[in-house]
Amino acid sequence: MRQHSQITKLPKEPHQAAIARYAREGAYIAGDDVSAPWVPFGPNAAIKHLCFDVRTNSVANVLWVKGGGRIGTHKHRGVVSAITLEGSWGYYEYDWTARPGDFVYELPGTAHTLYSDDPNGMKALFWINGAVEFYDDAGVFDFTMDVFWFINHYTTFCSENGLDVNKSMFI
Template sequence: MNDQKLITKLPDEPHEAMIHRFGKEGAFIPGDDENNPWVPFGEQAAIKHLAFDVRQNSAANILWVKGGGRIGTHRHRGVVSAVTLEGSWGYHEYDWVARPGDFVYELPGTAHTLYSDDPNGMKALFWLSGAIEFFDDQANFEFTADVFWFIDHYVTYCEANNIPVNKDMFI
């Protein structure tokens, strides 16, 4: 085997023709603010949407909570994974604080209140599966956020601000 030669084409597989004929290719989702805006989420936060998968009821996004901000108490109905990108954040109900590079996973049924007391705020990449139920400060149900809520959040903002909807986000 010659180490200097790179394999540029894998051997054909029987299903390859079907993948090319019917499959959806992967996508590139730009992270710049002009093509992929920060969509306000309450007064202290914003969401940069990255992907919507209606088949799995899942969504990927970056949550930005500005310094001293919080996200209301919410309960997950699916698994959530997060990687902290900037700043620090935690949940009032737990004794840890996530910092850049930290990984957090949340199991269905957990309820908590996200906060960031970092003066520069926080940004974390989230992959959300299933619905999230939000509650007010008196524990009254407010709304459910699922993949369809996230799609509406993004599309409504784009249409109101004459920003093209990136159809590559829909997987």
């Protein structure tokens, strides 16, 4: 039997020790195209990656659909939040159109097809939790995007274009 004196005392607030050891205070990511370049995503879109959190399989990015176009049908496995920055966009499956300042909240399991018929295109900030499954036009599964897909998308583009990887994006 252990003596009372042998029991390790926990700090008054044990979470503080874990925070001090593992957490980052946050990150600052400059919005310029050097720190966060626009990475092509298909023929008419690009992604500006802002943050990768491998602990929670979450990413933050800005999606730009140029001059109108669409992103394939996809299903979310986690919650997604978005705020429209420029232009307008929607999902073929819903009757609303998001415009600058509009907020969109998507639940896990929802499937939809993003489009923009705005001649100037659209830009929206997305916070994506969990994987996103993409399907082709026939409804057949195509590929999965998760935090590791987004990391590879960004780091491969940087490598191929002689850009430094911004390590502040990894939290």
